[in-house]
Amino acid sequence: MISKENFSYATKNLMNRKLRSALTIISIFVGISTIFIFVSFGLGLFTYINDISSDIGTDKLIVQARGIGAPGSDDTFRLEESDIETLEKTRGVENAAAMAFTGAEVEKGDQTKYVYVVSLPVEDKDDLDLSMSLMTVDLMEGRNLDKGDDSRVVLGYRYTLENGVFRKPSGLGDKFTINDQDFTIVGIFEEIGNPSDDSNIYITEDAYKELTEDDNINYAMILAQVDDVSRIEEIRERAKKNMRKDRGLEEGKEDFFIQSAAQLIESFAIVLNIVVGFIILIAVISVVVSAINTANTMFTSILERTKEIGILKAIGAQNMEILTVFLLESSILGFLAGIIGIIVGVSLSYMGGVILDNLGWGFLKPSFPLVLFIGCLVFATLVGTISGMIPAFNxxxxxxxxxxxxx
Amino acid sequence: MTHPVINLEKVWKIYKVGTKEVTALQGLSLKIEKGKFVSIQGPSGSGKSTAMNMVGCLDKPSKGRILLDGKDISQMSESRLAQIRGKKIGFIFQSFNLIPTLTAMENITLPMMFQGIPQDERIKRAKMLLEKVDLGDRLGHKPTELSGGQQQRVAIARALVNDPEVILADEPTGNLDSKTGVNVMEFLKKLHTEDNKTIVMVTHDPSLSRFADRVVYILDGKLTDKSKT
Structure with a gap:
């Protein structure tokens, strides 16, 4: 039975071996902190992915060319205007729009930077809306591009920051040059949360053609909206067949792939699960090692206190009382390690989140649900209890x- | 005739050391009546400590019976024996055997804790007993802060807290100087005469015989003819 006295006796014993208790606690809490940090960031990322998936919507198909490197950067496999037409002709596809991007030299004042320039389909309002659904953010200032805005740009969020892309923040009406062509800023997007996407420059397709000196744009991806979400898989197969036919390819040898937005999100989530799971596995291994360390500490402690156990038994302690005292000691070690592990974990995750946000990786936000706190504390205490079981039984x-x- | 509080009936204890068997007790029979002060004497290795462990329910015999207050305890479970030890027997050891991390007060309250005595009562009894052994001003001291004699007095107070029927003292003066040793023995004698406690003392010091009203000698695990019954 766990009584106040057993508890106080166990605490006293731990206090008498401060250094050893502290070392045992450290070995457990490092693992617990690691688990806490990665789970909190993992949960944050899952929340982010869920947000994106609800922003993009489930009624879209995403077509990308198979290739090496970033989508659209490999010229061997291309997605062109004709592919958009093929998709639009496919039964079940309501509309299709594409985006392309390329690296470009941007100059402002005396500074030159190399960033990505993204084409937007401004000729058709529906196409523009469709491609904007992939952006997941709205405009922060100004307006979006429109027909004939061939010397105007909309910028990513980082251009508004001092030393974001250029030394000085840019605002609406500011001018700069892209590959020696002059552009004026008409709009700025909200923060996406990663420095690369937040440094993009958005231009019209015509401006893009002029910039790349290529009338046939090699798109990075085509977005197709379907008319019936429940038949999205059937439409996907049909679109695939049509594109294959159009490109004269055999089945299974496609140089493109079509995924539903849900599949794309799912594949992100799977990768994320694997990465986070792997890191947590390493952290769990470190906790198992610390459990062995705790068991070792308890074995040593019991060996040192063999005579004490004899005295306790001589003055009337039953086996169960001895077992309780030693189990309590290891459980207290685990519990304290859990508390410290959580405090350290929360602090580091929070600080990490702030640092990442300042570096422009705002989407990497840790999440702190109550179940994470309770889970880590229970896990740490269980680690302590289980590792103390055999020594306490002995x-x-x-x-x-x-x-x-x-x- | 007085009722025997402890009755050892043909008790054997055989230890296995590697492949060898060592016989520590060879059919030892001994009756100890209630209220007696018995001194068990014998040379080193004679089996007197083994006998003491049997009487104190710390060990079980290989053969034979041990009756405590008429009840056979030789085949009882370890938990049951622990209960009996806590309630009916008070131990005084040569090396005091106090828990070094606990204060005098905490050491004394420990046996009461195992008997489920409420905290208020524990503290009251512990204070009373520490006063009785003249250590009322040493409640919060740890064993290392006390002299040998003081530690043994704390041990005596601990042995008395549950008001046991039998006090078992294993070489109680072995680690003390002669003057302190005599003080401790006089205190045990007082317990015997004034509180009518049954005291069983194991010693190899013949000079302590004068405090006992019965002396038994053990040699090779058996009582010798010298034993006064």
């Missing part, structure tokens, strides 16, 4: 006469 089974004789 202690309780010692014969009093042998223990008393131990020097």
């Amino acid at each position: 202690a309780s089974r010692q014969k009093p006469v042998d223990s008393l004789r131990y020097e």
Whole structure:
């Protein structure tokens, strides 16, 4: 039975071995903190992915060319205007719009930077709306591009920051040059949360053609909206068949792939699960190692206190009381390690989140649900309790006469 | 005739050391009546400590019976024996055997805790007993802060807290100087005469015989003819 006295006796014993108790606690809490940090960031990322998936919507198909490197950067496999037309002709596809991007030299004042320039389909309002659904953010200032805005741009969020892309923040009406062509800023997007996307420059397709000196744009991706979400898989197969036919390819040898937005999100989530899961596995291994360390500490402690166990038995302690005292000691170690692990974990996750946000990686936000706190605390206490079980059982089974004789 | 509080009937204890068997007790029979002060004497290795462990329910015999207050305890479970030890027997050891991390007060309250005595009562009894052994001003001291004699007095107070029927003292003066040793023995004698406690003392010091009203000698695990019954 766990009584106040057992608890106070166990605490006293731990306090008498401060250094050893502290080292055991450290070995457990490092693992617990690691688990806490990665789970909190993992949960944050899942929340972010869920947000994106609800922003993009489930009624879209995403077509990308198979290739090496970033989508659209490999010229061997291309997605062109004709592919958009093929998709639009596919039964079940309501509309299709594409986006392309390329690296470009941007100059402002005396500074030159290399950033991505993204084309937007401004000729058709529906196409523009469709491609904007992939953006997941709204405009922060100004307006979006429109027909004939061939010397105007909309910028990513980082251009508004001092030293974001250029030294000085940019605002509406400011001018700069892209590959020696002059552009004026008409709009700025909200923060996406990663420095690369937040440094993009958005221009019209015509401006893009002029910039790349290529009338046939090689798109990075085509977005197709379907008319019936429940038949999205059937439409996807049909679109695939049509594109294959149009490109004269055999089945299974496609140089493109079509995914539903849900599949795309799911594949992100799977990768994320694997990465986070792997890191947590490493952290769990470190906790298992610390559990062995705790068991070792308890074995040593019991060996040192063999005589004490004999005395306790001589003055009336039953096996269960000895077992309780030693189990309490290891559980207290685990519990304290859990508390410290959580405090350290929260602090580091929070600080990490702030630092990442300042570096422009605002989407990497840790999440702190109550279940994470409770889970880590229970896990740490269980680690302590389980690692103390065998030593405590051994202690309780010692014969009093042998223990008393131990020097 | 007085009722025997402890009755050892043909008790054997055989230890296995590697492949060898060592016989520590060879059919030892001994009756200890209630209220007696018995000194068990014998040379080193004679089996007197083994006998003491049997009487104190710290060990079980290989053969034979041990009756405590008429009840056979030789085959009882370890938990049951712990209960009996806590309630009916008070131990005084040569090396005091106090828990070094606890204060005098905490050491004394420990046996009461195992008997489920409420905290208020524990503190009251512990204070009373520490006064009785002249250590009323040493409640909060840890064993290392006390002299040998003081530690043994704390141990005596601890042995008395549950008002046991039998006090078992294993070489109680072995670690004390002669003057302090005599003080401790006089205190035990007082317990015997004034509180009518049954005291069983194991010693190899023949000079302590004068405090006992019965002396038994053990040699090779058996009582010798010298034993006064």
